[in-house]
Amino acid sequence: MAQHSAELDGVLLALADPTRRAVVRHLGRGPTSVGALAREFPITLPSFMKHVRTLESNGLIHTAKTGRVRTCVLNRERLALVDGWLAEQRRIWSERTDRLEQFATDHAKDTQ
């Protein structure tokens, strides 16, 4: 996972904000224009655009302009980085449980 560490830093930082998480959730339903997306949030357009840029620079979304309309699309794969890190933690926990069970089994044998 080490090679993904800096990317994971950025993804987690980008997600550590309720507006940006709401944008990710909204885009999970499908690509949306920046204008339509911005109208969903009770903040100024410059503030909203800052959140969009943070999500884009950390790879969570990408945007593409067609004529005058800029559309935002979610990069689901980026969330898989977080999933992967959580899965690694669960593996470590289950290894610990296995070791504790082995210890308990060995101890039970010793005291028989």
Added chain:
Amino acid sequence: MAQHSAELDGVLLALADPTRRAVVRHLGRGPTSVGALAREFPITLPSFMKHVRTLESNGLIHTAKTGRVRTCVLNRERLALVDGWLAEQRRIWSERTDRLEQFATDHAKDTQ
């Protein structure tokens, strides 16, 4: 999930740092004294303690002092907040896929 939003902000922010993620990973193997834990990281003790406090204030770990030894323990439940948010996103994506499939089925019927 809204009621957990501020807590999730803090958890994600706390995890958006490689040292703090490494501490969480280490503690996944079992409780460890602050001293033993600090020796694993090539940073100064004050810097390390700052990370410990960030993890503790966001509920990812708790610490308890016995005599002169302070032990750190992981709060796994706190990571479940991140798991829950990711699960919500996957649910939204699968609903979208269902809608797209329904649309394709309806469209196929119309053109028959």
